[in-house]
Amino acid sequence: MRTLLATAALMLLAAATSRAAPLHLRWGAEVMLDVVVAGDALPAWWQFKTSGACRLSALTWSTDAPANAEHCVDWASGQAVGGLAGYKAGVFGASSARVVGVSAVPYNGLSELKANTEYFAFVLALHHTNTVGKGACAGCRSGACIALRSIKLTTPVVANDRLLGPAPGDTNATADRRVTWQGGAGVVIPPGREQLDCSFSYRDRATPLDRLLALY
DSSP, X not given: OEEEEEESSEEEEEEEEOOSSOEXXXXXXXXXXXXXXXXXXXXXXXXXXXXXXXXXXXXXXXXXXXXXXTTSEEXXXXXXXXXXXXXXXXXXXXXXXXXXXXXXXXXXXXXXXXXXXXXXXXXXXXXXXXXXXXXXXXTTTSOEEEEEEEEEEEOSSGGGOEEEOOOTTOHHHHHHTEEEEXXXXXXXXXXXXOOOOTTSXXXXXXXXXXXXXXXX
């Protein structure tokens, strides 16, 4: 699994996935990401989807491959639909949340995935709604770490579904699935939880943005 962070009018987190073996008749995908923010509680700026949240609709999900995704294949050929299935606060403690997104194609759009081919998976967009000015939500300046936990590839036969994640001990894969906001400054993972070390992320590297985009 691979992730990419870019900033402009919004923050985009795009993901791609590949397999060592082919997968026949892929139907859709179920994706989980974890968010941990610096501080003792989840700031208002990082609260979405729940009624009364300061930035209710500022987090969006898209199954449309970016125009610059030249090196990633759209497995659904533009037929996929999907969205955010959940945003649950408190997964790792008071300053954390879990993002769940889904995508699927019609039954007549089932796709076969080739081995060792990188496929586009999704785009998660963090919009700058209520960041400055009247009604601004506190917490934009807080460091945060976002990690792609898993992608479940679904098929018409549940027994054939495949759960993708980093292999144990694969430090490159672990680094590739993480990005940070504000450099991840101050993020602390509660003891006993997965160590989402933010020291390895595309945002932290001194690589020009155009080189990052060129990867896709």
